[in-house]
Amino acid sequence: MASRHHDIADNLRHQITTGRIKPGERLPSESGLAGQYKVSTATLRRALGVLQGEGLVEKIHGKGNFIRRPLRKITYVGGWGTLAPRTAADADLRITVRTTAMGARGDLTALLRVPNGSPLTEFLCLSYEGKSPHSMARIYVPHEMTPTAVLGDGLPCARAEASFLVLRPPPAEVRETVSARLPTPEETSALRISSALAVLAITRVAADTTGRVVEAALLVFPGDRVDAVFTTHHVINERKTQG
CATH class of the missing domain: 3.40.1410.10 (Chorismate lyase-like)
Structure with missing residues (x-):
């Protein structure tokens, strides 16, 4: 059975790949997202970590999490x-x-x-x-x-x-x-x-x-x-x- 943080990552990934959340857009605060998905902040951060590892989300310290614009190789x-x-x-x-x-x-x-x-x-x-x-x-x-x-x-x-x-x-x-x-x-x-x-x-x-x-x-x-x-x-x- 998939863990909760993978479910959250799947949901956010779908919103990103379908254009519901646009490149360059700032995600709600981690505490806000945790409340939205009814999970702990630690679980939410694990979900964001999955998307960061895939290059979909970029965390800028002091500013928050942003949808990464596609970078050319x-x-x-x-x-x-x-x-x-x-x-x-x-x-x-x-x-x-x-x-x-x-x-x-x-x-x-x-x-x-x-x-x-x-x-x-x-x-x-x-x-x-x-x-x-x-x-x-x-x-x-x-x-x-x-x-x-x-x-x-x-x-x-x-x-x-x-x-x-x-x-x-x-x-x-x-x-x-x-x-x-x-x-x-x-x-x-x-x-x-x-x-x-x-x-x-x-x-x-x-x-x-x-x-x-x-x-x-x-x-x-x-x-x-x-x-x-x-x-x-x-x-x-x-x-x-x-x-």
């Missing part, structure tokens, strides 16, 4: 860490950037292959489609390698959500580690997603021709908003036959 192209031009343009992403000087610590020392405390520049990039967060990127560069223009106006980092590259020219080697996992509390809050919605996490490390790491990026996409494409190119050597 973007395509992440592996190898050089770019977004497909078509999806990057179609999604019409707005990007916020926060730049911070910090010292290397924890996993960053291993990723960037630098001693503990080495000065770094961190770029925290959040992309939005409308008012809804779309993805999150933390990009780290050795401080001495950060171009002055980046520190001054942040424009290269503003392109980071489209290219995920702070430095130019492109690095000689890029290594990406891709995993699906549950979001951290910080990611849940920043991306306004359910803690039960899996995210696609990409750790991207770029090195120059000497093997020195010039950039490390930690990229996080809600699993329902991105497709990742990786293409392998095989080089075939052709020998000319001499007559």
Whole structure:
């Protein structure tokens, strides 16, 4: 027998999918909905959690629960860490950037292959489609390698959500580690997603021709908003036959 919170989720889902409740509309307060369905607030929140996990409802702390507007998927192209031009343009992403000087610590020392405390520049990039967060990127560069223009106006980092590259020219080697996992509390809050919605996490490390790491990026996409494409190119050597 289905539990009560599933019944409530089914009822709200039907209202959403039939258009009775419109995208962007704010739901009644949780206590109000609990009274309407004659259940406890805890049961009501479990029902909303189901819909949040499905991407139908978005909870904005301090404001309430809203019907999520359908978000278009973007395509992440592996190898050089770019977004497909078509999806990057179609999604019409707005990007916020926060730049911070910090010292290397924890996993960053291993990723960037630098001693503990080495000065770094961190770029925290959040992309939005409308008012809804779309993805999150933390990009780290050795401080001495950060171009002055980046520190001054942040424009290269503003392109980071489209290219995920702070430095130019492109690095000689890029290594990406891709995993699906549950979001951290910080990611849940920043991306306004359910803690039960899996995210696609990409750790991207770029090195120059000497093997020195010039950039490390930690990229996080809600699993329902991105497709990742990786293409392998095989080089075939052709020998000319001499007559």
